[in-house]
Each structure stands twice: as C-alpha cells, then as structure tokens.
Amino acid sequence: MPDSERLPSLRSRRPARRLRRSELPVDTIKLSRYLVGKTLVHDLPEGRVSGRIVETEAYPVGDAAAHSFRGQTPRNGSLFLARGHAYVYFAYGSSWMMNISSEAAGVGAGVLIRALDPIEGIDIMERNRGVSRLTDLTRGPGRLAQAMHINKAQDGLDLCSPHSPLWLGSAIQPTGAVGITTRIGLSREAHRLFRFFERGNPFVSGPRSLLG
DNA sequence: GTATGGATGTTCT
DNA sequence: GAACATCCATACT
Numbered sequence: 356m357p358d359s360e361r362l363p364s365l366r367s368r369r370p371a372r373r374l375r376r377s378e379l380p381v382d383t384i385k386l387s388r389y390l391v392g393k394t395l396v397h398d399l400p401e402g403r404v405s406g407r408i409v410e411t412e413a414y415p416v417g418d419a420a421a422h423s424f425r426g427q428t429p430r431n432g433s434l435f436l437a438r439g440h441a442y443v444y445f446a447y448g449s450s451w452m453m454n455i456s457s458e459a460a461g462v463g464a465g466v467l468i469r470a471l472d473p474i475e476g477i478d479i480m481e482r483n484r485g486v487s488r489l490t491d492l493t494r495g496p497g498r499l500a501q502a503m504h505i506n507k508a509q510d511g512l513d514l515c516s517p518h519s520p521l522w523l524g525s526a527i528q529p530t531g532a533v534g535i536t537t538r539i540g541l542s543r544e545a546h547r548l549f550r551f552f553e554r555g556n557p558f559v560s561g562p563r564s565l566l567g
Numbered sequence: 568g569t570a571t572g573g574a575t576g577t578t579c580t
Numbered sequence: 581g582a583a584c585a586t587c588c589a590t591a592c593t
Contacts, residue, residue, distance in 0.1 A: 447586045
C-alpha cells in the first residue's frame, strides 16, 4: 500500500526541501529547538525513509554530559565538524545514536535526535525494526536509527551536502507547540532544560507535556 | 498504564 | 571494574 493511502494527510503535506547549512542556527541550543518539526530523510537503495523530527536534546560546549566535553577522540570526532554533520555512535551494546554537529568546525557540540514521526517508507522501517506497530518504529534514539538504517557508515556525513543520501529537510506541515524538559537518562548535568519536543506528539519518548 | 532487571559493547577510571 | 545520551521482556496495578 502506498504511503499516500496509508497516511491520507500526506497528500496535503508539502515536499521537504533540503536545508542549507546557512539556514541552521549557529548555536547548539537554538539548533536543537529549530530542528523540532524539520525532516530527516535517508535515501536507501530500496527506497526513501523519512520522518518529522519531534524530539531533540542539546549537548552544548561546556556540558559535562556531552561526549565532546573531554576533547576530541577517534569516537567523537564528527562532533567537531561544522554544524550539519552526522555524529553516529554505538551505545549500550545494542543501539546506534544519531546526532547532528552544531557549532563551527573545531568546536565540539551536537544535537541528539531522539524521536521521529514516520512519514515515508514505513514498510521499510517495519522490516528494519522487525515490528509493525507504528508507535514502536521511531520512538527513541536507538529505534529511529535502526528504522532509518543509520549506523557507523553514516558517521561524519555532511547532511547539508547537495547530494548526500542522508539529509535534513524543511518542515512539511506546521509545527506544533514545542515543550522543554530536562534530558533523559543522564546523571551529570541532569537539571539542565535541554530537551525539546513537539507537545502531545505520540512518537515522543518520555514526557511530552511539561513546560514549553 | 508504570516498574524493574538483564543483555549488550565501548569508553573511561 | 564501573558507567553509559538504550531496548526489550516481564511483572504488576
């Protein structure tokens, strides 16, 4: 079944346009907030998978919870690329995590993508995940990476390059109200309000109605 | 619906 | 050894 029949509202959505680097705010917190409602697209050999970004977390310069806090290493090097590059790492022995670098080249900071609202290629995501329940496909950073087929091979990709298979797109529909809370799963810097999400969206992992 | 515990691999102390 | 930006299955209210 085509996505346009399965998701009737897709017909009223506008197509996503590739975002240029110059459109991304030059600040980790602002970028984290800005990315809610934008589109993440991965063009795969078997077809396109895409979703609306509905939850992000900022890991700015000077944040002790950020992977870049103790300086550049082989693992976190992509965080030190100019804003708009992918930083993908393996966590807890089971999950890949997709981040977007967020500052000038040489400065380490990033935005974690925590949840997507699936739009295109839902059948591909179901196969990649091995589940069919829509809300289980992309709710959570590990799940969305698996659904979108994002792993070490995408680490370091420039999401703003004109022909990159993995790219950021403009919003395809109006973005709902954005809420703010503390980040999920941290012990250090646990009080900081660096998590942004579209309020009430069922694909958001964790709290989706506080503050904002 | 919430709560808990185990599995898993890499990084750091 | 311990910690970790998680997920899944299971148990329970």
